Amino acid sequence: MAPRHAASGPEPLGVGPGAKSxxxxxxxxxxxxxxxxxxxxxxxxxxxxxxxxxxxxxxxxxxxxxxxxxxxxxxxxxxxxxxxxxxxxxxxxxxxxxxxxxxxxxxxxKRRPETRDIDSMGEWALHQRIGGLEKAASDVTPESIVMESITDAAVKAALDALPDDFKQPVLLADVDGFSYREIAEILDIPIGTVMSRLSRGRKRLEVALFSLAVERGLVEPNPEPESVSV
Amino acid sequence: MNCYEIREQIYSYMDGELTLWRMRAVSIHLSECPPCASGMEFKVVLRASVAQRSAEALPSELQGRILALIAAERSGAE
Missing domain, CATH: 1.10.1740.10 (RNA polymerase sigma factor, region 2, helix turn helix motif)
Incomplete structure (x- = not known):
């Protein structure tokens, strides 16, 4: 029986030479x-x-x-x-x-900034500190007060301070909306590595922006951050 | 699911990367636990802020340069 398709093969849908316009x-x-x-x-x-x-x-x-x-x-x-x-x-x-x-x-x-040890501050403590602003706010959430008070340049600086290995998964997930599987393909790393880098990168970003909020007097510093990191 | 487990899985929940069963378990916990719900709210705001402030428009002349580059490559290859 003859093959179904001629040697030239089937015409690709919509992208073949026929689709000239x-x-x-x-x-x-x-x-x-x-x-x-x-x-x-x-x-x-x-x-x-x-x-x-x-x-x-x-x-x-x-x-x-x-x-x-x-x-x-x-x-x-x-x-x-x-x-x-x-x-x-x-x-x-x-x-x-x-x-x-x-x-x-x-x-x-380029020289990237060295990884800084900022994981020691508990992620959950961070939420609690920012959540403490709730007393001062009525219809606006405390989180948006903090974020609105932080300039674009500050957010970009916080992103830039992330080591590339953490920054890239965070951007691909949070800005570009790629799935973990797609990020694994783009960065050519295992999906488990994507998940751990995402987690650490996001935590660092949160801590960096929280520290900035403390510097600007937007939230009270926590003298003894509760360590909940594992 | 307890608060510790929620903490571990909250971003995967926001990313839609959990199994349906786990998505539901996280959702139920959040509806019953204000501190965890507040924690997620912060992450949602942070993520939206990062995305919003990371937007950049393509310089108009760059598009032209890309197309010219490809056209040159094409004519050179033929």
Whole structure:
């Protein structure tokens, strides 16, 4: 019996040579089994350029470096798009290229802050301290009072102070909304490692912003933080 | 589930990464335990704040440069 498909293979849905009108191509995520066609890279990938740029800027903390990283990401993406493993997620794939390019290139140039021992302060004690503001607030939650009083620059500084290994999972989860499995793929680490780094990174961020709130007199310092860390 | 277990799993709960059974157990605990509910509220506010303050717009000329780069790559490869 003859094979069902000719040697040229089946036409990929929507991304084959037949789909010539790129401007009319809808902005869709590649999740089908279709073989990726390099001609369609711009249409499919450019919709993520904004968030890849934001991701690059968060990684590099420098606009010029971020722009270079985005260009490198899209060039590598274009070159590798023919081999793009269909069934996987184009958005996560681009994030992975950007992250790898950053790790292999840009991070080597930069010195990251040393890991500081701020885990000793109990996470739960932190909530309790901030919760203590409740007495002063009526219709506004104490947590939002604290967060509104902290500037964008301070939040960014707190993020920047996180070691990369913690910062990246936190950003991918909390800013970009990736699942643990996707983060594991993007960073090429086991899912258990994603979970532990996320947990530690988030705790550090909370403590850093709490410390800032104490500095600014927004909350009372806790002289003897209750240690509940394990 | 006790408060300690909630503390350990609260972010996974917020991330929707627990099993349905555990999601439900955490949800029930939160509805009955104001300190734990307040703890989660803080995390929700913190996360929203980080996300909101991390937004960046793509510089308009960068998009043009990316497209030009790909076009050059394409014509060079042919």
């Amino acid at each position: 790129q401007h009319e191509c809808p902005r869709v995520a590649v999740t089908s089994r279709a073989v990726a066609n390099q001609e369609d890279f711009e249409v499919l990938a450019m919709q993520y350029a904004g968030e890849i740029y934001a991701h690059a800027l968060r990684l590099t903390s420098d606009k010029a470096d971020a722009e270079d990283l985005v260009q490198e990401t899209f060039l590598k993406g274009y070159r590798g798009f023919a081999g793009f493993e269909s069934g996987s997620n184009l958005r996560a794939w681009l994030y992975r290229i950007a992250t790898n390019s950053y790790i292999n290139g840009y991070r080597a140039k």
